[in-house]
Amino acid sequence: MTTTAPPPGEPGPDQPPRRFGWSRLPALLRLGPGLRLALAGLLMLELLSYATVLVQPQVVKWLLDSVSRGASFVPALLTLAAVALCSGVLIVTSSYQLGKLGQRMVLGARAGMIDALLRARVSTVQRRPIGDVLSRIGSDTTLLQHALSEALVRGAVAPVVLLATVVLMALSDLTMVLVLLAVVAVGAGVEWLILHRLAKATEAAQAGVGEMLTGLQRVLLAFRTVKAFGTEADEARAVVGQARLACRQGVRAAGWNAVVGGTGWVLMDIMFLTALGMGGARIASGAMSVSDLVAFLLYVTYLRTPSAALTQAASAMSEGLAALARIEQIQHIPAEPDDQDASAEPEPAPADDGVPAGIALDGVWAGYEDQPVLSGVSVHVPRGLTVVTGPSGIGKTTVLNVVERFLELRRGRVLLDGVDIRAFQRGELRRRLAYVEQDAPLLGATIREAVGYGAASPGETELLDVVHAVGLADWVASLPDGLDTAIGERAVAVSGGQRQRLAVARALLRHADVLLLDEATSQLDADSEETLLRTIAEQARVRIVLAVSHRMTVASQADLVIVLDESGVRAAGSHRELLRSDPLYRRLASTGGTR
Incomplete structure (x- = not known):
């Protein structure tokens, strides 16, 4: 197939996708109609579900104080059960709406790419390997859904929840909170260094999948020729070789993703042990009650969820931005001129x-x-x-x-x-x-x-x-x-x-x-x-x-x-x-x- 050079300003198919920073996050919201309003509703649901969780340590403290005073703990227990029920309903509702919103965003991304391809110049589309295009429309858009759920929703709510949790913990013991924040600062710095490598590995993995699909598509289109020339084994080695390369790149990305997630969990364990040790010492000195320490440790335990959400959001956003770059490279393909603005096209001139x-x-x-x-x-x-x-x-x-x-x-x-x-x-x-x-x-x-x-x-x-x-x-x-x-x-x-x-x-x-x-x-x-x-x-x-x-x-x-x-x-x-x-x-x- 003969190819043509790209028109001025248009990226060629072999050029790497443009890299986008975190400032490109709002671009995800332009991938479908009504996403901003739906996202605002989801954020409110997430905040309410976390609020019900943050109330629970105080109810537990109330229950323990009632037991220690010999008072009835039934009211506290019933309140705890009601709060837990509300939390469960809110979490289920939020998860469903989040999945629904993600599917709408995927649809918007796919529709945008399909529309851009069908409006593009013939020469532009013919230059692009079909397998790579299918990879972008298929798997890259799926990564965007993960980026939406982890980054735009849970990642956005997590800092608010962390701040609220830290404030509640500081009301119990400010010194312990300052020590724990120092631990968090060190861990966050380590994670930030890892995220850059994760983004590069994810981009390479997606490109590898595209190359594999391109090779397989070439073989399937010429399947009779492959059979006639007896080259099945050669073609299988070539395509499987591309699959192995994509696998190695995917494993590399999975490794960095695991490091990011593991770092977050190790950080939380260090925080829990630090709080337990300091809290035990403060109980021994009479500066803290047992119920206060239990509530404080529950808050530390609850920190795992928003902290993990923030870590996963950073990881998912690194992957999602790499996918977004590849998707927007397709969406930004120029249309044939009069498809950009049909009204600007001149009327047919008089016949010569x-x-x-x-x-x-x-x-x-x-x-x-x-x-x-x-x-x-x-x-x-x-x-x-x-x-x-x-x-x-x-x-x-x-x-x-x-x-x-x-x-x-x-x-x-x-x-x-x-x-x-x-x-x-x-x-x-x-x-x-x-x-x-x-x-x-x-x-x-x-x-x-x-x-x-x-x-x-x-x-x-x-x-x-x-x-x-x-x-x-x-x-x-x-x-x-x-x-x-x-x-x-x-x-x-x-x-x-x-x-x-x-x-x-x-x-x-x-x-x-x-x-x-x-x-x-x-x-x-x-x-x-x-x-x-x-x-x-x-x-x-x-x-x-x-x-x-x-x-x-x-x-x-x-x-x-x-x-x-x-x-x-x-x-x-x-x-x-x-x-x-x-x-x-x-x-x-x-x-x-x-x-």
Whole structure:
């Protein structure tokens, strides 16, 4: 597949994702509608659930003091049970709403990427490995959900809860709290140093998954070739090797993640032991009661949850920001110009009276990366059947690409009925064109969906007419389900020739002004090709048909044949004229064409 250089300002597929700092956190909230309001409600639920937890040590202190005074502890016990019940209800509700919000954010991220890809230039999308794109839409968005739950919600609430807990502990014993804060400061510094390595490891792991999927997708698309050449073992080694590399990178990320989590738990154990030792000493000196120490230790124990949440939030956010960078690289792919602001596109200019009706290439220069393919090509394609032929790689398909505006011109212009095609909005231009690409891919689960793709609710009769026109009526009639017969993914249930004819039928259903065919008969036998050529000839009476072909059977039926070579348009004329006048064309005809 030929690739093109990225337009100015657009990142190429091989460039590393842009790194984002923690200041990019608000970008997560722009991944779906209404996320800010829903997040505010979640934060309130989380705060309420933690508040019920923080009340419990004081109720326990009340219970112990009642026991020590010989008073009834039943009121304190019932209060403790009620608080615990409220805490459980709030936690369940918060967790459900958090999962729901996370799914909405994932949907927003995926929808944004899909929309950006479908609006992008053809050359931009074709440069990107399919497996890597699927990895970003699939696994990277899942990381974002984890980042939302751990960072944006629990990570945001955790500092408030920690502060409230510390204040309550300070009311019991300020000296012990200051010592514990010193321990926390040391542990937080260590964790911060680890987080940078975790972010790098996570980014590498996600990139490794993308490379593995790209390799597997390449093998599956050429599965028959792999089988025919007996390279199953070689391909398995290559793809499994990429999987192993992704595994090693994932293990590395898991290791750093474990270090972050372990550091947090060790820190909490040190705090508990410190508080227990200091509290025991203060009870011995009479400076603290047993109930006060129990309440204080409960607060230290409760610190585990917000502290762990804060640690996990830092870890999840490192992973989430790496995923966000890869996601935004897709979301920021520029759309085709008039998709960015259709209202800014100029109205079609008046037709150039000096240019006859049809398609005209006027001094066209176009190419891929730094290699020009068309150099100053000028040619007129009138109504009727025009065939473009020539040696392989000479730019025949490129002619179709510039007409469809899949490829932008470097110089020159392309006119449709005397109007520069750049004066049309792309959607309007492409509604006037019907295109059958070389591989003739079919989109749809059934024959009906494949033929009717892109048409506005075609009727049964209309579908059967175009199927008949391409010589497939008897075949469709012989199928048990007729037009509703499943064709399988990538149309594996139909032959290559049937696939090509169905693609032509799909194009005929558009009733476009121009029919563009790229090797549309390359997989047909002689009888099928003859039937299809009759249909193409009929279409050429009422519209422009521009066909790229190396087959002389197609060229012999053309009203005009254009021969391309390295210098551009080498010759133009009828099949018979070119056989007499052009040596290259005679050579192509004698060999049956060129591929």
